[in-house]
Amino acid sequence: MIPSLLTQFSTPRRCFPLMAFAMALPTSTLAEFRALDDSSLSTVTGQAGVTIELETRLTMDSLTWTDEGSLSVNGLRLSGQNDTVLDNMKLTLDIAGDGEVLEHGFSEIARRANAGLLDPSDPDVAEALATYSVNGEFGKQFDSGDLVIHLGAIDYGDPTSLNDYLQAVDFELAVDSIVTSGTEGSATLFSDMLLQGYVGPTDLVIRNQGGNTRTLANGNVVSGSELQLDTHFEITNGSLNWDAADLILLFNFAAVGIEGLQIHNRRGDDTLGHFGMAHATAKLSRGTSAASAVEGLSVHDVEFRADIDMPIFRIGGTSIGSVQFTDFAITDTTMMVYGH
Structure with a gap:
């Protein structure tokens, strides 16, 4: 040159x-x-990553997918609680070096505990210390070329307070209705949805594995270069009308109304290390189905763990009392998504 x-x-x-x-x-x-x-x-070489301080309010009048019929999400809004600005969010973006340790999950909790700001005898804090302590640093170790995006807070409040940390970023998600339409008319699946809660540490990682592939337990072959999602969250108050829809293709909750919905992880046997928050993980990559040999989007290693409280559960407008799920878990789940 x-x-x-x-x-x-x-x-x-x-x-x-x-x-x-x-x-x-x-x-x-x-x-x-x-x-x-x-x-x-x-x-x-560039050694530093990028930090983005973010505040936003998202509204959408209608989002429609049209095939022979159509599916519409109407009146969507994402904001802070009580329709305020969604703020106090900080995104850190890094491209990892070989073996580099970067912020991930509850690594900030581990860092504070190591500094004597949090009680290490707390079982969740002790688990965070064990999980995120890596060779004198705090986070998760990555491979060269991995893109790591971590969502946390700008201001966590009192560094000795777990509550301040867990409630640093509040959100509100509202949807007026989800409607399917066709030649026979239309049907409302859900209506008057409102979810309020807190966003915990959330990570998006794009693993750089070049052209490597691996075979899942069901025989599907997927790319080693994949998008990995790991998030913690809590719903403190939610309501919706479940007009006509299936849950995980198993339970039809038509004509159901729910008020006071809470999604967390404070009961049962799998609370350790989650600080009372629900937890979801998934991996997405290019894949080939072992059953049909069709290539598509593979969604695999999906896991969701939570406790779910529905203090007001109405069927046909009449309350039947309260419903609770403890240690609700979705595991060993794989999907291959493709057009037909």
């Missing part, structure tokens, strides 16, 4: 502007210029 650039200025006519520029510089400035050989250039 350098010889070719010098060649461009080899004639007196082309060299004159460069010489004039150099002569105009102070002698002290010229003294700071140093030639870099290929070996020196190879060590010049």
Whole structure:
């Protein structure tokens, strides 16, 4: 590269502007210029990531998917609680070096516990210390070229308070209705949806595995380069009308109304390390189905763990009392998504 650039200025006519520029510089400035050989250039790399402080409010009148019929999400809004601005969010983006330890999950809790700001005898705190302590650093170790995006808070409040940490980012999600339409008319699946709660540490990682592949337990072959999602959250208050829809293709909750919905993880046997928050993970990549040999989007290693409280559960407008799920878990779930 350098010889070719010098060649461009080899004639007196082309060299004159460069010489004039150099002569105009102070002698002290010229003294700071140093030639870099290929070996020196190879060590010049960017070592810092990017931090984005974010606040937003999202509204959408209608989102429609049209096939032979259509499916519409109407009146969607994502904001802070009570329709305020969704704020106090901080995104950190890093491209990992080989073996680099970067922020992930509850690593901030581990860092505070190590500094003596949180009680390490608390079982959740102790689990965070064990999980996120890596060779004197706090986070998760990644491979060269992995893109790591971590969502946390700008201001966590009192560094000795777990509640301040867990409630640093509040949100509200509202949807007026979800409607399916066709030649026979339309049907409302859900209506008057409102979810309020808190967003815990959330991570998006794009693993850089080149062209490597791996085979899942069901025989599907998926790319080793995949998007990995890991999030913690809590719903403190939710309501919806479940007009006509299936839950996980098993339970039809038509004509059901729910009020006071809470989704958390404070009961049962799988609370350790989640600080009372629900937890969801999934991986997405290109894949090929073992059953049909069709290529599509593979959604695999899906896991969801939570406790679910529905203090007001109405069927046909009449309350039948309260419903609770403890240690509700979705595991060993794989999907292959493709067009037909």
